[in-house]
Amino acid sequence: MRDQEAGWVGARIATANGTKDLGPFQVNSSWIPKLAKVTDRSHGQIRSWLEQDACFNVQAARWIFLSGLAASGDYLKAIGIYHSPTLWRQRRYARSVLAHLRRRFGEAVFPRQAMREASPSNVGKTVDPLKLIRR
Incomplete structure (x- = not known):
């Protein structure tokens, strides 16, 4: 995902x-807001850390x-969920990240079968990432 981002x-x-990456x-x-709540920090502090602190x-x-x-219980679906709550964006992103993984680690580690499994008909349901963790 780092290569993709x-x-x-x-x-x-x-x-x-209207948001910012x-x-x-x-x-x-x-x-x-979610990160501020789970860390008990201000929105401004979280924004600053996200921008300026690579570790955070x-x-x-x-x-x-x-x-x-x-x-989701599924690695490939989780990659898509990371990117977007929108199903078609999740699918496109997961396929793109998988292509990066194949380039970096090779066909033997991420065979083309995995690419087919990331096709639009196979990558799961829409999941809103902002509603994942309740606290």
């Missing part, structure tokens, strides 16, 4: 829906991904 420390990229893992600003950004991305994995 391609962000950097200090990144603040505007999105079409922040830091190395391009964590969407829509996560700030990576840990936030990990938390979002693992929340998707807990909700």
